[in-house]
Structure formats: C-alpha cells, structure tokens
Amino acid sequence: MVAASLFVVMRNIADGIRLLLTAIVLTAVYTSFQPAANAEVITVASIVLLGVAMIVFTYFGGMEAVIWVEVMQLGIYIAGADRRRGNYRPAQSTADSARRWPTPRNLISFRSSTFPST
Numbered sequence: 001m002v003a004a005s006l007f008v009v010m011r012n013i014a015d016g017i018r019l020l021l022t023a024i025v026l027t028a029v030y031t032s033f034q035p036a037a038n039a040e041v042i043t044v045a046s047i048v049l050l051g052v053a054m055i056v057f058t059y060f061g062g063m064e065a066v067i068w069v070e071v072m073q074l075g076i077y078i079a080g081a082d083r084r085r086g087n088y089r090p091a092q093s094t095a096d097s098a099r100r101w102p103t104p105r106n107l108i109s110f111r112s113s114t115f116p117s118t
Helices: 002-033 039-085 094-098 105-114
Strands: none
Touching: 002 039
C-alpha cells in the first residue's frame, strides 16, 4: 500500500515538473517576442492552457490518441538520433560530403583522404 501511494505521489510530482518546464520554455519563447510581457502571468497561463489541452485531448482521443502521439515522439527521437549519428544523408554535393564530420562508418576513409600517406 505504501509503495503504490509513493508511486502515485512521485508520478504526480514528475508530471508537474514536466508541465512547469514546458511552461517555462513557452514563457521564454513568448517573452523573446514580447519583452514587455509579464513572465509570471505567461507561465501561469501556459500551465493552465497546457493542462486543459491535455485533459481535452485525452478525454476526446482516449488512450489510443495518447499512445499514437507517443509513437510519433519515439519516431522523432529515433530520427534525431539517426541524424546525429550521421546516417541521415540529405541530397548534397560531393564537396559537402567531403567536409562532413567523420562518423564511425566513414572514419577510415576520412582518415585516408585527410591524411595522405607520404
């Protein structure tokens, strides 16, 4: 009983922190465009609007909508990691690909083309 209660309490604290951090980011973006805006009011408004949006989203979309959003987020994370790792290759010229940061996949060819043997 204590473990379940502790889990629920910690989960609520974690959700609250995530909501607050998102509101802080939205406040920073808003005040960068409107420097005269009151940051505290924007933060509170962001928390209220995000909370209402999530309640409405979950109520009308159900758990299925929440799960599909999480699947899309996972796809974005994987694509970002793949791009960061260097496997994402947009259309580019040969000169651009020669200046790319070396990845483990092309490290050997990078070294041989950068440091020619004498």
